Structures are given as C-alpha cells and as structure tokens.
Amino acid sequence: MAALNTEPNLPSPDDFYERLIATHRGLSDDESALVNAKLVLLLANHIGDATVLAQAMEAARDGVGTPSRGEAP
Amino acid sequence: MKTYRNPLYAYQRPPEIDAPGGRRPVVIAGAGPVGLAAAIDFGQRGIPVVVVDDDRTVSVGSRAICYAKRALEILDRLGCGQRVVDKGIGWNVGKVFFKDELVYRFDLLPEPGHRRPAFVNLQQYWFEEFLVDRARELAAVELRWENKVVGVAPHADGVDVRVATPDGEYTLACDWLVVCDGSRSPVRQILGLEAEGQVFRDRFLIADIHMKSDFPTERWFWFDPPFHPNQSALLHRQADDVWRIDFQLGWEADPDEERKPERILPRLRAMLGDKADFDIEWASVYTFQCRRMQRFRHDRVIFAGDAAHVVSPFGARGANSGIQDTDNLVWKLELVLAGRAPDRLLDTYDVERTYAADENILNSTRSTDFITPKSRVSRTFRDAVLSLAKSHAFARRLVNSGRLSVPAVLAASPLNTPDRDADFARGPAAMIPGAPAADAPVAGPAGDWLLGYLGGGFTLLGFGDAVGPFGVGALARERIPCRVVQVGGKATAGATVVEDAQGLAVRRYDARPGTVYLLRPDQHVCARWREFDLPSVRAAIARATCNH
Numbered sequence A: 001m002a003a004l005n006t007e008p009n010l011p012s013p014d015d016f017y018e019r020l021i022a023t024h025r026g027l028s029d030d031e032s033a034l035v036n037a038k039l040v041l042l043l044a045n046h047i048g049d050a051t052v053l054a055q056a057m058e059a060a061r062d063g064v065g066t067p068s069r070g071e072a073p
Numbered sequence B: 001m002k003t004y005r006n007p008l009y010a011y012q013r014p015p016e017i018d019a020p021g022g023r024r025p026v027v028i029a030g031a032g033p034v035g036l037a038a039a040i041d042f043g044q045r046g047i048p049v050v051v052v053d054d055d056r057t058v059s060v061g062s063r064a065i066c067y068a069k070r071a072l073e074i075l076d077r078l079g080c081g082q083r084v085v086d087k088g089i090g091w092n093v094g095k096v097f098f099k100d101e102l103v104y105r106f107d108l109l110p111e112p113g114h115r116r117p118a119f120v121n122l123q124q125y126w127f128e129e130f131l132v133d134r135a136r137e138l139a140a141v142e143l144r145w146e147n148k149v150v151g152v153a154p155h156a157d158g159v160d161v162r163v164a165t166p167d168g169e170y171t172l173a174c175d176w177l178v179v180c181d182g183s184r185s186p187v188r189q190i191l192g193l194e195a196e197g198q199v200f201r202d203r204f205l206i207a208d209i210h211m212k213s214d215f216p217t218e219r220w221f222w223f224d225p226p227f228h229p230n231q232s233a234l235l236h237r238q239a240d241d242v243w244r245i246d247f248q249l250g251w252e253a254d255p256d257e258e259r260k261p262e263r264i265l266p267r268l269r270a271m272l273g274d275k276a277d278f279d280i281e282w283a284s285v286y287t288f289q290c291r292r293m294q295r296f297r298h299d300r301v302i303f304a305g306d307a308a309h310v311v312s313p314f315g316a317r318g319a320n321s322g323i324q325d326t327d328n329l330v331w332k333l334e335l336v337l338a339g340r341a342p343d344r345l346l347d348t349y350d351v352e353r354t355y356a357a358d359e360n361i362l363n364s365t366r367s368t369d370f371i372t373p374k375s376r377v378s379r380t381f382r383d384a385v386l387s388l389a390k391s392h393a394f395a396r397r398l399v400n401s402g403r404l405s406v407p408a409v410l411a412a413s414p415l416n417t418p419d420r421d422a423d424f425a426r427g428p429a430a431m432i433p434g435a436p437a438a439d440a441p442v443a444g445p446a447g448d449w450l451l452g453y454l455g456g457g458f459t460l461l462g463f464g465d466a467v468g469p470f471g472v473g474a475l476a477r478e479r480i481p482c483r484v485v486q487v488g489g490k491a492t493a494g495a496t497v498v499e500d501a502q503g504l505a506v507r508r509y510d511a512r513p514g515t516v517y518l519l520r521p522d523q524h525v526c527a528r529w530r531e532f533d534l535p536s537v538r539a540a541i542a543r544a545t546c547n548h
Helices: A013-023 A029-047 A050-061 B033-044 B069-077 B081-087 B124-136 B186-190 B261-272 B319-337 B345-371 B376-389 B468-476 B504-508 B534-544
Strands: B024-029 B049-052 B066-068 B089-091 B093-098 B101-107 B119-121 B141-144 B148-155 B158-165 B168-179 B195-199 B204-211 B219-223 B232-237 B242-248 B278-286 B289-293 B301-303 B458-463 B482-487 B496-498 B516-519 B525-529
Touching (some): A029 A050, B024 B033, B024 B319, B033 B049, B033 B124, B033 B141, B033 B319, B066 B069, B066 B319, B069 B319, B081 B124, B093 B376, B101 B376, B148 B186, B168 B186, B168 B319, B186 B301, B204 B261, B242 B261, B261 B278, B289 B345, B319 B345, B458 B534, B468 B482, B468 B534, B516 B534, B525 B534
Parallel strands (some): B024 B049, B024 B168, B049 B141, B093 B219, B168 B301, B458 B482, B482 B496
Antiparallel strands (some): B066 B119, B089 B119, B148 B158, B158 B168, B232 B242, B458 B516, B516 B525
C-alpha cells in the first residue's frame, strides 16, 4: 500500500516555492483561495491513491484548530 | 391550473360507523404514490386491503416529478407502468452549466436494450390518478377518502386504527398497519416515534409553468447562472407542456413573499427572456431535510416511503425509494399472512430498506453539500470543481447536481445465498445476489422484455433447458412455489421459454448454458449457480424466506 512521501522529493525546492507564490501574484484573497482549491483538486486527481490523500489531509490538518472529527471516507 | 383538474373521489360512509366490522389483514394509511403502490401489490395478490386517506383527491401541485427506471419496472409489475410512461416525458441526458457555460453532460442510460428509460417526468397528480385507476380495478382494494387516522393502538396480534370521517369516528381492526402517510406522518406522531437527521438551511422556489417551447427533453442544472446569480437553478420538462423550474433562494428568503406571483415572474422573465409566453401553474417554497426513523418496523406497524425516511429532492430519491419499499415489503407480508414464512422475515424489510435509505440519504446529503455549500471554503472548492470541469475530465466526475436514483443492491442481505461458483462476474453492473434483475429484450409468449417474466412470486431463470421437467414440476409443487423461465433451449413442460433476441440476457447475466438465477418476488437476485440442483434451489428459497 502506498504511503504519503514526506521525505524531500522536489528537485529544486526554491524554484518550486517561488513559482507557487508567483502563481498567486496580483490576486485578491478570494481569487487566491480559488486557485489553491483548483490546485488541490488537480494534484489530488494526479495522485489518485485514496490512502495517500487521506494521509496528506491528516498531515495538513495536524496542529491547526481543534482536532478534526476524522470521518471515515 | 390550466392543464389539470384534480379529480374528486367520493366519500362513502364506512360500514363500521354503524356496526363494528371484521378484522382486516392489512390497512394502509395514506393514498400517495407509496400507499397506492402498496395497495395495488396487495390487491393483485388477492389480499384484502383498506386504504384510508384524509383527503379526497390526488396531489395538489406537481411535487414528485421524476420516476426512475426501477420504479417504472415495479409499476410494470403492478399493471400501470405503461400509462405513466405514455403520459410522461422520458429522458436520459442531463446537462450542468456553470455561469453561462456547459461544463458537464451525463447520460444515465447509455446502452439500448432496456424497456424503460432512466427517467420519466410526470406530475405527481397524474401519477397518483393512474395508480388510483389501477387500484379501483382490483376487487381486493378498498379506497376510503376523507378517512383520517386519529388514533393507533397496537397490541400483541394486531392494531386498532381509529379513523375520523365526516360521519364520525370508527375503529378499523387489522393484523398489519402499513404507514405511507408522508414526511410529516401523522401516524408516526401519534405513536410518538421520531425520524432523526439533518435539516438544511436553504430555501428553494419551485414553479410549474405552462409554456410551448422547443427546449430539449433533458435535465438542465445551472450553478450561478447570469439570470440567477450566486444560486442554482433547474429546468425540467413534464407532461402537457408544463415545465418545472427550481430556484435556490438561500436561507434568508421569506417564503411567504417568494411565493407571490409578482416575485416569481421577474425570476422567470430573467431566465426565459421577455418573449417567452408562459403561465404559472403552481408554485411552492420549500426547505428540505435528510432523516430517517431508526427502525421502519414497529411490530405490526410498518413504515414506508417519506413517513420512514426523507431526503433532499436532488436525485429523485423520495417517491422512487418509497415504491421500492413497498416492492420489498408486500411479498414478505403476503408470506407471513399465509403462514408460509415466520414473522422475522419482516425484520429483513427493515434491514434491507434502512440500508437503502442510508444510501439515499448519503447521496442526497452529498449533493446538497455541493449545491448548498455550508461554509466559505466549501463554496470555494465547489466553484473550483466547476471551473475545472469544462476543460478537465476528472473534475466532471466531482460535479454533483444530484446523483440520480438507482436501486439499492442488497449485497449484504441475509436473504442472499452467497455464490458457490467463483467464476461469476462481480463488479458494479453484475447480477450478484442482492442486485435487482437486469432487463433485456426477449421474444416470448408474454411480451418482449425479460422483466415481464420475472417476479410476483419466486422465479428460477434458467439459461437453456437444464432445469428439466422434473425440476420444473417439483418447484411448482413446493409450499412456496417457484416457476421456471427458460432462456432458449428446448420446450419443457410447465416452463416458459423466451428467446434471447439480441444476446443481451446472456451477456447481462454472465450466463452459460446451464446457468440458473433465483429471483425473489421483487425481482432481486437471491442466488445463482452454474448448474441446476434442486436441493440448492430449495435451500435458497428457504433462506430467502427465513424458513431455515
């Protein structure tokens, strides 16, 4: 079963980060939120694996707000 | 209304007003689509049934308009499918728009070779009128209008139903009370029972308009259209040039104001343009809920349809699932009434139909979360899906304007006999135990469609003549008889032979010569084998009737 890879995997991390920020240049907060949401959906479809996606969602939520209810899919 | 006049059914003084009457096997509370379907099913089986309804006509307003393929197939068995299909508007294709662009198109029945389309749209009043007409043909069905249930007293071996009429009250004693009195279910309230779940904070306006138009016969759904910004809208064609239009209004909308023609007309004008020529037939503002009773069976009081479970309308899972409830219940109750199955067979109604209700509630809740996002981020993701859908195929699968009613596959039912032969096809469309039987075109003595030969009682569907005259005769003589329908092969005394006109029956049932399927009276598969074996069929029928 595949697992979420959280080891370094980006060949050029600084380039990626710059590009991510640049993607949002000139956008309002609402527009940025929309772009982020589209990005999540595109990447989620690319990954496809439900286990990996669930682990990523958990890792993203970790430490933010109160613990999520952790609903089973 | 211009296109429909509600029939008025005559109230008749019930004999029990003047003298206590005998005990009835079955009383049905409510003469809506679900109560009427139940009554016809009992009536066709020769079981006397009294239906009490507090009104004296059919639905006022079009209400439930989308009847799904499975419900139509059940109506075919009940002898009134053709009228519904002839009068209704068949459709298979849905389109979804985001702002003013088409982003997604779906076809709910992409393959030919089925008698019934994915859906027929028909106003609920027509639907009920046809069912009333059919019920009146059956000597065993008695419809009592303006008979309102005001008291229910269950006891160990029956139920006393207190009924109010224009001539006063009387008591109707029965063995079983089947409750089909709708989402507000007065009987449920009398008994102090609850249906628990979720209420959605949104309001919708539905308007029926009469209009000549050449819009295609498809379901059109808009998210955030220019004519109704930030909300959704739905357009659906019904019979008699009546069109159903839904406008999402939001929670803050004032339902009394929104119902007024002067509020509705500008919305319609914005959508249909200044030149469109239409009249408003009927309008209503509604909120919706997803909830169900914990149990549908309370000893001798059995709930079906909206009385037992309600869903949001996106997906047409209300009336369609209610009709499947009665399809599941009536044959079981018949066997229990006849002493041919133990009382606990009725518990499987509860098991199977609460499972189906949960599936419907899950689907309809998910649709509602997409159509009515509950938070800003939910709205953002919804809009992200819609804006990706036009150019990216994956996102179209996420667009949810209603996952339209499909029958439940009762794969975990205790009535199924698990497959012994490992080489049967599985997967979503396969005829696994628990699946509703697939239709196919056939040639035979009783019509051109396979489903017309199945159901009512138990049926053994054999491919080829492997059952043989001994097997056919033995199954016919069982305490719970089972008739044999043969696809191809040489004629066998007592069996009905049909020819697989296009080879689709063989394909849909993953059949080889010798394959046999056992179908329940409600046309669900309950067992299948690669070869016929009389003891195995007997055991499977025993299992499917809790006689084991």
